[in-house]
Amino acid sequence: MIRFDRRSFGKLAAMVAAGSAWPGKFGVAEMVGETAGRGASAGSAASDRSFPEGFLWGSATAAYQVEGAVKEDGRGVSIWDTFSHLPGKTFQGETGDVADDSYHRYPEDIALMKALGLKACRFSIAWPRIFPDGTGTANQKGIDHYRKFCEALLEAGVTPYCTLYHWDLPQALEDKGGWQSKATAQAFGDYAGYTASKLGDLIKQWMTMNEMASFIDIGYGRGVHAPGLQLSKQKLAQARHWAVYGHGLAVQAIRANAGQGARIGCAENVVPAIPAYNAPEQIEAAKKAFVVMNSPYLTVMHTGQYTDGYLKMLGADAPVFTAEELKVIATPTDFQGINIYTATPVRAAENERGFEVMRAPASYPHMASPWLSIGPEALYWVPKLAAETLGIKEIYITENGCSSDDVVAEDGEVYDTDRVMYLTAYLTQLQRAVSEGVPVKGYFLWSLLDNYEWADGYSKRFGITYVDFKTQKRTPKLSSKFYGNLIARNGL
Ligand code: FCB
Secondary structure, rough: OOOOHHHHHHHHHHHHHHHOOOOOOHHHHHHHOOOOOOOOHHOOOOHHOOOOOOEEEEEEEOOHHHHHOOOOOOOOOOOOHEEEEEEEOOOOOOOOOOOHHHHHHHHHHOOOOOOOOOEEEEOOOOOHOOOOOOOOOOHHHHHHHHHHHHHHHHHHHEEEEEEOOOOOOEEEHHHOOOOOOHHHHHHHHHHHHHHHHHHHHHOOOEEEOHHHHHHHHHHHHHHOOOOOOOOOHHHHHHHHHHHHHHHHHHHHHHHOOOOOOOEEEEOOOOOOOEEEEOOOEEEEEEEEOOOOHHHHHHHHHOOOOHHHHHHHHHHHHHHOHHHHHHHHHOOOOOOOOEEEEOOOOEEEEOOOOOOEEEOOOOOOEEEOOOEOOOOOOOHHHHHHHHHHHOOOOOOOEEEOOOEEOOOOOOOOOOHHHHHHHHHHHHHHHHHHHHHHHOOEEEEEEEEOOOOHHHHOOOOOOOOOEEEEEOOOOEOOOHHHHHHHHHHHHOOO
């Protein structure tokens, strides 16, 4: 047992004041010395925690969050330009007008990727750079920009993974109803096909959309994201339907236009149902929950059906759809991207659904973003349940990462030890899944850079590279060293 006398406690207090002590109750780590308690791990071989050869390590960003240059080279206006400039919609009225200025600084960003040893870069194309009005005449300068960007990636040995829609809908389409309208889904298919025909020689890996569950439910349901609407239940359900329909049309259009070797998927933030604890009946409950709770997006994309439970729950508010549309929605893809940040524990229940969702106590830990509760097991259970319940054969974790209250220390470094903790915990669970044969083929860390975090503006930092938004100086954080080391070892 450790006892604190006045002297050692005084010394500890002085260390804390100087910023050298590790936080923790009574600073026990400082008292017992740095090697204490380490003996037990000495025998665990590195290879026990390695990933299969060829596992794809990447990072992810999105156009509006990093590019800036919103008025350059003929780019049209997107709903995020409009929304972020409306008073009161974003943290301190911040916008993506400049963001990380990656439109100009991408060579520097690619150099960071190369230094990390990244094999793949997930980025998004801004629809209004290709079709400033959403449809009609294409903007050659937009195509030219992404060609140069992809050429630079390939030159650095980094494979481009392109998302065609990460929330920046051309405003002209929103003015005609946005995702409430079937015409937007058709316009998306046309944009996807055109872009694939122009970039298909450089890009082989395509994702149609990022997180339908976010841009529809948060943008058109809660109104917290662009376009800031709070639709009725029925209209919201219909908008969800047109989003998945747009995805299906885009899969077909990319397939028809991208040329040989194109591989197509999307990146969805599923409801991350996990069993409340590891017991057969709880796992069964999590499986049921996974299929039903993901009904409007992932499930319908992979089964061509909305679950009875979903339609019943909506009743008169259910979307209007045809069998033909369902077929389009379920157009076969080559892989499924899944974005995972949190976990939703569920348990078995004797109700009609057979499960119930757990509530989080106030003490449940979260990262800097209040919504980002910590649930590492999601990286084990979610891909496993997706493979087992929906028969998905190839999965990529297309986003995972966290916000941290990063600061640049006096020595110029950023000690984001909490992010390293978060990533270690999640990746340990991913390694567990992969070693059991769950078909996850790669992982994209969100994000390469601190960037414009939508309605949270620049107040929430998700990067493994710190960005000083005044000078645009990039400083790799401790987590970037962690990630580079993990990639080099292909293991934890
Ligand atoms: C995801 C978004 C991504 C970023 C991260 C933190 O939901 O896809 O753009 O905002 O959250």
